[in-house]
Amino acid sequence: MKFSGWPESGELVVGRVDEIEDFGVFVDLLEYEDKRGLCHISEVASGWIKNVRDHVNTDQRVVAKVLDVDESAQQIDLSIKDVSDHQRKNKIQEWKNEQKADNWMEIAFGEDISDEEYSTIANTILADFGSLYDGFEKAAIHGHEALDDVDLDEDQIDAIVETARENVSVPYVTVSGYVDLTCPSGDGVDAVQEALRAAEGNGESPVSSDGSNESSEDGSSDIPEEVDLEVTYVGAPEYRIEVQAPDYKTAEDQLEASAERASAQIAEHGGSGEFHRERRSDDE
The missing domain is CATH 1.10.150 (DNA polymerase; domain 1)
Incomplete structure (x- = not known):
């Protein structure tokens, strides 16, 4: 898309070197329709310039800073040297x-x-x-x-x-943590399964003891659409929660919320849930 208007002073623009003269360089602005700017020799590079062609070539793509715009005179003054790497x-x-x-x-x-x-x-x-x-x-x-x-x-x-x-390739971040789920009551296994469903979004697939997922009844989820959350079995009573999200704040919030849902659910059956960031099973 090319803009039909004019660039503003101070704006950075992408251009193609169209013509090189002893006094400077004419640049076609690639982001604007039918707009051309002039970069005076003094604005091409720092220091004294003997030959402009030592610094730019025809058809070279450059980034320039807009110094001044005179619409009535159809003139745009540019600087290449004022743009940092x-x-x-x-x-x-x-x-x-x-x-x-x-x-x-x-x-x-x-x-x-x-x-x-x-x-x-x-x-x-x-x-x-x-x-x-x-x-x-x-x-x-x-x-x-x-x-x-x-x-x-x-x-x-x-x-x-x-x-x-x-x-669109969207940059994602991944965070993980662990939740220990224990329930001494007779329905402890069912209680853990309910807690895992809650961890994955009150309807996502629970995780069986062999690490596989089981389908939920309604397939619903409280997890935002842009977040991927997975719970896997590590070793009783430990489960790993991994969250992939567009940014760390969202990922961390969802990680903690998942652990809190699991803990709250198992507490209803007289059990307990404890969230921690590092794996413990190997040490027990």
Whole structure:
């Protein structure tokens, strides 16, 4: 997607060196429609420059800082030297992400989507998420919930979520802990099974003593859609809880909540549950 407007002073832009002159470099702005900027020789690199061509090449992709914009004169002044290596790397990654998101838009809505419809959908996503890529990433993680407040119709939201889930690689973190479940009553085995169902979301598959999962009756779950939680048998009375989530806070919260659900459930049968981060069975 290319913006139809003008960049702002101070903004970092991605461009392609179109023409090199003795006095500077003309750069086509890849993020803006029909926009071209000039990087004066003094802004190409630090220090004294004898030959501009020693520092840039035609068709080279560069990241530049917008120094000034004069719309009436159709002029954009740029600086290449004012961009740090860190800024350059981040901006290029951001630009590449938006290229991916452009491709996802075509997958979601077809190559024949009109420019008007594309712009309407894209601008709506930009208004809510700041970038197309962030919108698709949030849709991949949170599903329809991420787009609840976005001014798009149901079919458009379905298309975005489906495409995001199939194409966006979401970074996840994994945390784990252990819960000891004991119940001295006669129905202790059943009590532990109920506690495990609670740990996995009040309806997820309980874990049998051999480590396999058994199907629950209703298949319901209290676990958020973007979280993957698994409980496995370690050795009586210890069970391992592993959580995969988009960020550490969510993962840690779900880990603790899982252990608390198991402990509360088994306590109803006169048993006890204790959560700990390190495995104990090998030491007992």
